[in-house]
Amino acid sequence: MLKLLLSLYLAVFTSIVVINQLNELIWQQWAVSEPDELRHAQSVAQTLQTSVSPSSLPAESENLKVLQIDDIAWLPEQTSLLRQGQVLTSYNSQGHALLTFAIANSDKLIQLGPFAPATSAADKRWALKLFSYAILAFLLMLWIRPLWLDLLQLKHITASLTQGQLPSATRRSRFSAIATLTEQIRALAAQVARLIENQKLLVNAVSHDLRTPLARLKFALAMLPKESQQQAQAMAEDVTEMEQLIAEMLAYARLEFELEELTMSDVDLNEVIEQQVSKLGKLTEKAIHFQAGGNAVNVTGNNHYLSRALQNLIQNADKYGYSQISVSLQCHNEQASIIVEDDGNGIAKEQWQSIFVPFSRLDESRSKNGGGYGLGLAIVRKIAQWHHGECEVGEASLGGAKFTLTLPLKR
The missing domain is CATH 3.30.565.10 (Histidine kinase-like ATPase, C-terminal domain)
Incomplete structure (x- = not known):
């Protein structure tokens, strides 16, 4: 039992470590490193914020506007973020992102955008979860396979034993946690099968070797002279009782062997x-x-x-x-x-x-x-x-x- 518990713990622990490492690697390569317009624009806005000043404003374009901080009715929280020098992300009616930051020592703002919103990673997360579950199932199958093979051997042993046959030898699994138990049950089944075979031989011996001398004894009693008939009658009754007992014992013993027939x-x-x-x-x-x-x-x-x-x-x-x-x-x-x-x-x-x-x-x-x-x-x-x-x-x-x-x- 301890060996089975330790092997299961090791299998689960190894599976969790492998899955976590694979998830981290796949997420970095597939989701985080994937090009994203909004993420790139945020990096550009942070770089641009450090390089512009009130005296060197960039030229306006389709994606760049210079505004006064009072031109837009900001919420107090947004105003506080802008004055702290942070890049504020807002969204227009179409759901596109606008990046706004304040120019140092000025009431002017620079607004970049609109940009397409970042793509949702929900589908990727679910795909990664399903992949993790598949990996876990595969690793557990590797652990279960030797155990399953031994359980199939036990099923074969019991089926053979039910039919009164000696179980055939099969290859022992070195990695199964119940390999020792399987070998012990196989040895026990072999011993039981030999006992069943010996019982069959005993039934056959009783049927042939014991009934024959009883029949001769019964015939000899019938041939005794008349003056011995009274004693012979009592002996004949004992012989008849033995025959009936043997018949009952054979009938019960045969019930153990005739099931499959x-x-x-x-x-x-x-x-x-x-x-x-x-x-x-x-x-x-x-x-x-x-x-x-x-x-x-x-x-x-x-x-x-x-x-x-x-x-x-x-x-x-x-x-x-x-x-x-x-x-x-x-x-x-x-x-x-x-x-x-x-x-x-x-x-x-x-x-x-x-x-x-x-x-x-x-x-x-x-x-x-x-x-x-x-x-x-x-x-x-x-x-x-x-x-x-x-x-x-x-x-x-x-x-x-x-x-x-x-x-x-x-x-």
């Missing part, structure tokens, strides 16, 4: 809900209530994963509800909300966020004995986030838990 399309939420209610209604004795709407409610998403999220919510309500499950669909503020409620014991308010953490189990009623592994709701929230939505929990009107899956409507 998702196929998005128009999905009618009414159809998705009707399919899941019809499918799961055959597997439970609890009543599942859903009132389908007349119009299609379309979102942009993946039909398979949205169905999986809704399936997890309904199965969760089936596990912990007593007799009935309510599913509803609401639309508000360009968002669609799928609401799943049950009539179970509900969830304490202080535990509403914990239930979405992978492998979290809140109490005995939500332990693995009830069939849960703490991954179902984590999968629901991950799918919701994929679709730029959210999943929240609250209190149901039936007395149990209420889960709300919110998704943006198709625009």
Whole structure:
């Protein structure tokens, strides 16, 4: 931070010094040194005033007149300036300048003119200001460019990391104030990318190497003699539980890698809900209530994963509800909300966020004995986030838990 501040201060200080020097040089060469009729006449009047006397008056001409001081009704201030020997500048009705001065030891005046007024320097000042601003912008761009290149590198690093790829090497800028930070983030990104790759390898190993011996073990248990069936049945149940746990873990792990492979399309939420209610209604004795709407409610998403999220919510309500499950669909503020409620014991308010953490189990009623592994709701929230939505929990009107899956409507 100190390096960044010092480099910015140095850049601004250098820019101000350069601009001031250029402005002074340009103003002297362009504005002050430019020929000007009135300025030249003032110099002539000052020179002439020192050389004339009452005895040697110059001859009158079109631009030179000899007057008495009383010939013109001067203002008291003007009269005082003339008697002090100063050159008085006045203007006629056409706006031209008249230069008047008094002859020493005399009441006579010499008046020069008329002369065209001095040209306004306002346009030149504005042009010079715009030039100064352009110079300042150019110098600041020179300072910002290395910083901008490093920020683009950070954007590239994060984009590569989001896709699970190792960031490609780029040339380091020696003049950037955040070059060290960029290198540290690149090293961190490389480490994270390696961890992601290791996780992929672990998922593949679990999928192939662990399931195979479980399948052999399950087959061996089935081949045991009848007198060992009771013990074999208990072991088979443990094997089945391990298979289900592995399936859930693999499903959650794959969610981290399939984002860029998702196929998005128009999905009618009414159809998705009707399919899941019809499918799961055959597997439970609890009543599942859903009132389908007349119009299609379309979102942009993946039909398979949205169905999986809704399936997890309904199965969760089936596990912990007593007799009935309510599913509803609401639309508000360009968002669609799928609401799943049950009539179970509900969830304490202080535990509403914990239930979405992978492998979290809140109490005995939500332990693995009830069939849960703490991954179902984590999968629901991950799918919701994929679709730029959210999943929240609250209190149901039936007395149990209420889960709300919110998704943006198709625009």
